[in-house]
Amino acid sequence: MNKLWIAMIAVAGLAVAGNALAAGDVAKGKEKSALCATCHGADGNTPIMPEYPKLAGQPHDYLEKALRDYKSGKRKNPMMAPMAQNLSKEDIKDLAAYFSSLSGDLKVKY
Numbered sequence: 001m002n003k004l005w006i007a008m009i010a011v012a013g014l015a016v017a018g019n020a021l022a023a024g025d026v027a028k029g030k031e032k033s034a035l036c037a038t039c040h041g042a043d044g045n046t047p048i049m050p051e052y053p054k055l056a057g058q059p060h061d062y063l064e065k066a067l068r069d070y071k072s073g074k075r076k077n078p079m080m081a082p083m084a085q086n087l088s089k090e091d092i093k094d095l096a097a098y099f100s101s102l103s104g105d106l107k108v109k110y
């Protein structure tokens with residue numbers, strides 16, 4: 001019985017670690033976001049041009065997909081394509097985690 005419990009706790013622990021990895025790392029995303037800030041703003045919410053999108057508070061999945069699509073060429077933009085080219089899968093997850101964790105104008109405030 002004890003061994004079974006230990007096994008169950010170990011499996012649960014792995015599942016949590018696995019989720020964290022799949023969701024990206026907010027702190028690492030912040031470290032990797034210096035270049036992004038030059039256009040999207042240091043807080044992801046104050047882009048340098050009004051037509052540049054705000055990233056703060058956008059859904060993680062959406063941000064991750066947008067970056068993947070810029071990288072693959074599915075979504076075309078002369079400014080973002082070269083940005084996404086240099087990002088690894090992990091970078092994309094970390095950046096998506098970071099920007100989605102920020103609260104910008106796009107998040108509903110109660």
Ligand code: HEC
Pocket residue numbers: 033035036037038039040051052053054055063064066067076077079080083084095
């Ligand atoms: C030279 C300016 C510039 C830099 C630097 C830049 N971006 Fe962008 N970004 C843009 C512009 C302009 C768009 C809108 C492009 C479009 O319409 O598809 C955009 C769009 C995006 C989008 C899609 C947002 C949406 O609402 O659909 C994401 C996600 C994004 N950028 C993430 C990043 C990340 C992460 C970095 C840093 C690795 C970065 N950007 C660096 C200018 C920039």
